[in-house]
Amino acid sequence: MTTSFQYYESAGSSKAREQLAAWRSEHPEMGLLALVTEADREQEIPAIQEACARLSLPVIGSVFPSVIFQSRFLRRGVNLFRFDAMPFHLLRSSADASGESWPESLGKDIACRVGESRGGALFLIFDQMVPNIATILDGLYLSLADRVRYLGVNAGSETFRPIPCLFDSTRIAQGGAIALLLDNHPGAVVEHCYQAPERLVSATATEGNRIITIDWRPAFEVYRETVRSEYGVVIDGSNFYQYAVHFPFGIVRAGNEIIVRIPVALQPDGSLFCVGEIPPNSVLTLLRAPEVDSVRTVDALVQGLKNLCGDPAGADILAFYCAGRKIHLGDRADWELAQLGNRSGAANVAGALSLGEIGHSLQWGYPLFHNGALVCCRWG
């Protein structure tokens, strides 16, 4: 996969248009992946579609709270990623007029395309408002198994409002997903390095992204007690949004690995909405987010990249950084991102601020949906 990428304050600028035309003349089969900031989406998506239509370029893209370029978060502008030859790509959403649900249609179309060879990666961008991403990933794994490696993110608004955040050459959609089938791609590494305390609770009743009861009591009641007893912080309805991002849940796996679930909304019945599904009866723990070690996280990512595809020094890195993690870490997030660039020696780190991350199991091939994590892979 040969690629290049470039950041523009506006895709409609003459500079961007000239660059696209230059790329197009050099690579007649090229296509674009566009990452657009939430703030500029209303102008930029039509501009990108118009520019691409003029040059007959296939394009697929999505909206994120910020984009990342040169290891920095940028709240305005667009990142344009060029594929020298546009890979197989799909945009499926609930608006599709098909007899079957869009996840089924997505799964079948990808399965038809994948064939029997291994070596490629499936890059997925979900609208963050899709409530059952982990279940969709389970379904994809049942069908595709280990024929592809899995990586991806959630797109959308930082405020968790539903917005049309997925687009291709002609459509802008919401409530669906984008899939890109990348040939000869080693996949990505995912890391969060949140630490788990010993105390466990059980999500005794859940419904998709919603935890209804924990240990048979209203979820928020237990959450509040635990935060208070573990960290001495008193959370109530009024300061929930201020604190919850700092005290995420972790779903405990027998192998001691943690899947982060950040609570993002409190319901009047005391149930809690998280980013990502919580399976019924999941073993939960309240993670020690304040203790997260950025250096360890970055080192783990760099080592993971080395294991996956060799030394990233001098290479371009595609990176997605969890918006919840950024809120939690504040300025340390900028430092952490800069460290990723520095410690990897990468020529450039570009990507976006994401609302959920998808990667393999930390050890092997099972695809998992994470929060609070960074997803990185070599680009090009």
Add this chain to the structure above:
Amino acid sequence: MNREKILAILYEMSMVIGGEIRLEPLLTKTLQRFLFHTSFPCGMIFLETSEQRFPEYRRERADVRLAMAVGDFELTREKGSLVSIPACVIRGGPELIEDPALINELPCRKDHYRALLRLPIDDCGVMVLLSPELPSSDIPFTRVFQPVLANLAKAVLLCQSNEAYTESIISDRKRAEEGIRQLASIVQSSDDAIISKDLDGTIRSWNKGAEAIYGYTAAEALGQHVSLLLPPEIPDDTMAILERIRAGGHVDHYETLRLRKDGRRIYVSLTVSPINSDDGSIIGASAIARDITGRLKSEQELQRASAYNRSLIEASLDPLVTIGPDGKITDVNEATETATGRSRTELIGTDFSDYFTVPENALAGYQQVFREGSVRDYPLEIRHKNGGVMPVLYNASLYRDEEGSVIGVFAAARDITEKKTAEQELKRASAYNRSLIEASLDPLVTIGPDGKITDVNAATETATGRGRAELIGTDFSDYFTVPENALAGYQQVFREGSVRDYPLEIRHKNGGVIPVLYNASLYRDEEGSVIGVFAAARDITARKKLEEQLRHSQKMEAIGRLAGGIAHDFNNILTAIIGYGSILLRKMDEADHLRQNVELVLESANRAAALTQGLLAFSRKQVMTLRRIDLNTTITGLERFLRRIIGEDVELAVSCASRPLMIMADSGQIEQVLMNLATNARDAMSRGGRLAIATEPADMDDAFRKAHGYGKPGLYAMITVADTGAGMTADVSERIFEPFFTTKETGKGTGLGMSIVYGIVKQHGGYINVYSEPGIGTTFRIYLPRIAAAEETTEAAKPEPLPKGGTELILVAEDDDVVRRLTQSVLEEFGYRVVAAGDGEAALAAFEEYREAIDLCILDVIMPKKRGREVCQEIVRRKPGVKILFTSGYALSALSEEGILDSEYACVMKPASPAALLKKVRDTLDGRHAAKR
């Protein structure tokens, strides 16, 4: 990981397991949770079923059903199917194994996994997880999940039971629904009107039959009062019927008038029954109405027709009679009175069988009517009062009253006196034709337009090996080796009217094949319509055999001619080689180191000469010395020599006829025949065996000739040479007498041995045949013409004296320079003087020049300008009494054609060795050439 955490995880997994009631989601979700918690990327579950139990021993491979697989594409493709895996994977307790070789025997991605975690699911099956590396977790995976796996086992059993039970409920419900659907379908499809109504008479259901009978659609009728169907001219009976139903009663087969939508009146037969609710109370009525308008009309028409029928019966010329169940006549018509000579009153009430010549037959026909409902063309003879007899065919059937009860038999007779007479005539003619057909020796067959055999004669039965009954009705083409050809011929007959000499092969039941020529033509009925094909076959087996024999003879003759021609040219060459070689050898010093080379040249040339002699023998161009010999004596004398040829491993049995078998033969050549056959037999019995040689008298007659396809009638002596060797295939037997045909490996045989045998036998006017079976052995039979035993006996051969020279002058006429020079050298070497000439005219000129001095003329038979014979005649004319010796490299036929064979002059065949030439020259000069050669 602490105990609390583990218990919590176990709780979570147990809840997953406990929440499922169907097997596939249970296995999928459980496996997914295991993969989630263990970080193994791939897993599978094998389940034991009541039909399939896991094997007891761990070393076997086992075919087990892969109930579930997640995470490995190759594996997921096998989901649900039987897979063959090492039994040790599914047997034994929980175990974490690092064994890539074992894992590679599973139907998963190859050379990828290293670690296998086996987790037995109690007695129910086993879960197997795979990973590219051993997990780094500190959790004892083999023990920690045991409680969950026990729960899983119970859940699997529950799901299986639940699914089986659900399946049975669904099946029961489907059956019940099917029953209701069928019932509704029956009601809907009934021709009768089936309707239901409230007790107040409101119509509630209306089937298609009701639509057809009353003309109202269901939409029009539903909700209407039943009096809608009542014609205004009759009293309203609907409420009376409903009253009766309300009281719990029924209405059966009530015939009444009803009104259709189109205003027409129809008669219906009504059956009305109450409809009960679940508590038994009557809530309505169902009415089934059958339209009987047609039936009533029919009955009226029947009455009218009855009178009309009686008049027809009386008008009939055929005797008609009705008979009661007691066998008494109940009615007759006038024709019956005429046929019997008795009046109606006289006949009625009497036993019907009394009026037939064989009453028992009449009674049997009457009983048959009762058994089968009718009889057709039943033959009887009516006995007239005056003693006359009328042959008739009876058609009879039961007749019934309105209720369908049998009230007797109606019988009608047809007078067939005329037909009977015609039939007898036809039968006589037919029998005559049949006898002609059956007498034919040719297979005859008739075939219908559908290609089925309709008749065959006895010769066809013989040819096919199948009985007439077996053949008739079957496809005629089935009995030929190539049915397509037979069919093509049959179609040609239809196209062209006939075929002549159409070649086919009849396939006998025993596998034999008979070649035939078919003549066939269409045959037609009296109106000229084609009713089939008549085909006659002529067996051409004997002709074929003769043709084959002729073909073989011609082939052998051609090969012989070729061989003879080649032999001549070789002879000239060999004459030179042997001659000069001999001279050279004689002049060489005994110690000369090149002497051995010359000896080898001569040895090879002599072998080549023997080959050309063999070719000449095969081509029957070899010069023979025919004498009367006793075949038995020749064979007995040869016995010791034959024993040496065949060796100790082969037993030799010689059995000669008790009487002498005298033949005219060259005994040396007969010995050659036997030696060649014995040599061949020895080679065929490399591991030992038995060679039997026998002689006996044999007579050839026409029967022999027909059976074998060859042979001139007469008396023969037969030599049988039979071995128990390897035998030959038919292909080999066919070619065995051809020159240079050999089955021996290269260098082991010349391929001329059997050709020589053949040539010698043919030259003796005899026949030879071979019969061989691979693995059994080979038998040769040689037939040589026999002469009377009383004639003179064989002369014993005398030893030949050594060659001697002389001083006489000899004219040598030879067109081949090399041979001529050689002959001259040899003769001069032994003291003779030689005058040489290169053609016929030169020979005459030389003779003229030295006429007085010349003592002997050696003349080549075939020379340019003048042939040997002409030169000889001229020389003899000029100098009567001069000695002449002919030489020839040509075959015997050439000598015969030139008139030399029968002349008084001697002849020496090329290539002659110097010694042979010198001896012949000396003998001729000395007048010792009693024999011509």
